[in-house]
Amino acid sequence: MNIHKSYQSVYKQLVDCLKRVGVAPMRSDGKEFDPNLHEAVMREATDEHPEGTVIEELVRGYLLGERVLRHAMVKVATAPEPVIASDEDYQGENDG
Numbered sequence: 001m002n003i004h005k006s007y008q009s010v011y012k013q014l015v016d017c018l019k020r021v022g023v024a025p026m027r028s029d030g031k032e033f034d035p036n037l038h039e040a041v042m043r044e045a046t047d048e049h050p051e052g053t054v055i056e057e058l059v060r061g062y063l064l065g066e067r068v069l070r071h072a073m074v075k076v077a078t079a080p081e082p083v084i085a086s087d088e089d090y091q092g093e094n095d096g
Contacts, residue, residue, distance in 0.1 A: 026061040028054045028072045036069060037061060042075040049077040 016041045028038060041058060049055050054074045064089030 028057045038074045039071040040076045045080040051079045053077045
């Protein structure tokens with residue numbers, strides 16, 4: 001337990017130092033995909049979000065002021081593909 005507490009203390013000091021020098025996490029969810037900030041590793045067809053919107057942040061990115069330290073790995077919304085009915089679907093409806 002003492003070792004665990006000492007690791008927590010070191011982690012807290014590291015986070016505090018990073019904050020002091022200006023390192024900040026990106027907030028990508030719900031934002032427009034920007035290749036300067038994000039790395040798209042997945043796409044999902046959906047009509048719940050506009051095309052090109054970040055719908056999930058898989059790995060958080062970090063900034064140092066305006067400079068990207070690590071790009072965020074994200075899942076991006078794409079437009080759903082239109083459903084095209086085949087000729088067989090129409091033939092089945094006319095038989096009845």
